[in-house]
Amino acid sequence: MRSVITGLRGEAGFLYIAKARELARRGVDVISFGVGQPDIPTFDHIIEEGKRALEEKFTGYTETAGIPELREAIAEYLNTRYQAGVKPDEVLATTGAKTAIFLAVAAYLGPGDEVIVPEPSYPAYPETARAMGARPVFIPLKWRGPEHGFELDVEAIEKAVTERTKMIVLTNPHNPTGALFGPEQVEAVLEIARKHGLVVLADEIYDNFVYEGGFRSILTFSGWKDHVLYVNGHSKTFSMTGWRLGYLVAAKPVIERIKRLAVNVYSCPPSISQRAGVAALKGPWEPVEKMVEEFRRRRDAVVEELRRVPGFEVAVPRGAFYVFPRVAKVLEETGMSTEEFVDHLLYSRGVVTLPGTVFPEKAGEGFIRLSYAISVERIREGVGRIREEVEKLLAEKTRR
Numbered sequence: 001m002r003s004v005i006t007g008l009r010g011e012a013g014f015l016y017i018a019k020a021r022e023l024a025r026r027g028v029d030v031i032s033f034g035v036g037q038p039d040i041p042t043f044d045h046i047i048e049e050g051k052r053a054l055e056e057k058f059t060g061y062t063e064t065a066g067i068p069e070l071r072e073a074i075a076e077y078l079n080t081r082y083q084a085g086v087k088p089d090e091v092l093a094t095t096g097a098k099t100a101i102f103l104a105v106a107a108y109l110g111p112g113d114e115v116i117v118p119e120p121s122y123p124a125y126p127e128t129a130r131a132m133g134a135r136p137v138f139i140p141l142k143w144r145g146p147e148h149g150f151e152l153d154v155e156a157i158e159k160a161v162t163e164r165t166k167m168i169v170l171t172n173p174h175n176p177t178g179a180l181f182g183p184e185q186v187e188a189v190l191e192i193a194r195k196h197g198l199v200v201l202a203d204e205i206y207d208n209f210v211y212e213g214g215f216r217s218i219l220t221f222s223g224w225k226d227h228v229l230y231v232n233g234h235s236k237t238f239s240m241t242g243w244r245l246g247y248l249v250a251a252k253p254v255i256e257r258i259k260r261l262a263v264n265v266y267s268c269p270p271s272i273s274q275r276a277g278v279a280a281l282k283g284p285w286e287p288v289e290k291m292v293e294e295f296r297r298r299r300d301a302v303v304e305e306l307r308r309v310p311g312f313e314v315a316v317p318r319g320a321f322y323v324f325p326r327v328a329k330v331l332e333e334t335g336m337s338t339e340e341f342v343d344h345l346l347y348s349r350g351v352v353t354l355p356g357t358v359f360p361e362k363a364g365e366g367f368i369r370l371s372y373a374i375s376v377e378r379i380r381e382g383v384g385r386i387r388e389e390v391e392k393l394l395a396e397k398t399r400r
């Protein structure tokens with residue numbers, strides 16, 4: 001087989017989860033900071049609506065862009081939250097946010113085109129771009145130390161624009177770093193898009209996992225419809241990863257065009273998930289708020305513990321549920337690569353983390369990602385194991 005997809009990479013998160021499962025099968029008490037999904041099950045009122053849809057035998061194809069109730073509920077949610085001015089026919093419900101990313105990339109990028117991807121990055125954008133024969137142009141985020149964390153390098157983004165550039169990716173809140181990019185930075189990216197006639201693929205799937213001020217959705221900026229392909233979904237906010245429900249929001253002609261691709265790929269999102277998805281958006285929202293409060297406690301715990309690990313530099317993540325400590329000093333001392341260090345933690349202590357280099361190339365070198373979607377108790381236990389192991393490694397080095 002030889003096609004554009006020949007060189008594509010899988011998602012490393014899934015690979016490490018498989019390694020961890022194998023260890024667990026052998027009886028190791030594995031603590032996983034690898035998984036990118038809330039550990040809390042989908043809330044009961046959403047499950048009830050899914051069951052009702054089944055009992056009513058709502059099991060056939062639906063409209064490709066989603067049932068009208070769902071498109072309306074999504075528009076209403078975004079308008080209430082962000083005064084976004086979204087109309088239901090500017091919404092395309094998809095089979096998860098990943099499909100929304102795929103459709104946006106496939107609709108806008110072709111052979112020879114370039115997409116600017118701030119790095120480290122969630123891998124789906126560059127990989128799907130490659131599948132289309134396009135070229136991801138990686139622009140490293142600026143690491144401003146544990147005090148300030150990561151920032152977009154807006155100047156470097158603008159400098160990277162060429163005649164072939166079609167798209168800029170903006171994930172906010174950010175996976176894998178947990179950074180929030182402030183309104184000035186979002187505005188600056190939008191301005192570059194306006195100036196050069198580009199689109200911004202804005203992925204705000206973590207918009208409910210925000211622990212500090214300073215987040216402003218790109219949908220609050222005037223004129224966004226001319227330049228934004230907006231991605232969001234139910235997976236994280238309502239802990240619905242397995243239901244496969246996400247959405248793309250853009251100007252109506254764009255949605256109409258992308259819908260023609262969608263119908264040829266998957267016909268429609270799962271009917272039952274769509275009904276459940278309406279119930280999720282209509283609320284009650286208390287379970288979401290409670291979940292986010294719990295994640296705030298976890299964030300505080302993971303940062304507190306990680307800051308006690310010698311050689312780790314830890315910026316406080318302000319959104320999503322990831323923390324991305326810089327471990328370069330430990331690597332220097334021990335002579336390990338980022339991947340070797342991650343494997344060492346897994347096989348010596350049963351702790352799963354991800355190497356920054358899987359996001360997806362170079363900018364994550366010297367960093368590791370921990371997802372703190374586990375209990376505070378397990379967080380303390382897991383990071384405690386990391387601390388003991390690092391202390392041991394550093395002591396061995398001094399003795400040598």
Ligand SMILES: Cc1ncc(COP(=O)(O)O)c(C=O)c1O
Pocket residue numbers: 036095096097098099122171175203205233234235241245246
């Ligand atoms: C930034 C980002 N976008 C999209 C997705 C995919 O979401 P979904 O499961 O809805 O396809 C993820 C999942 O980890 C993500 O982190």
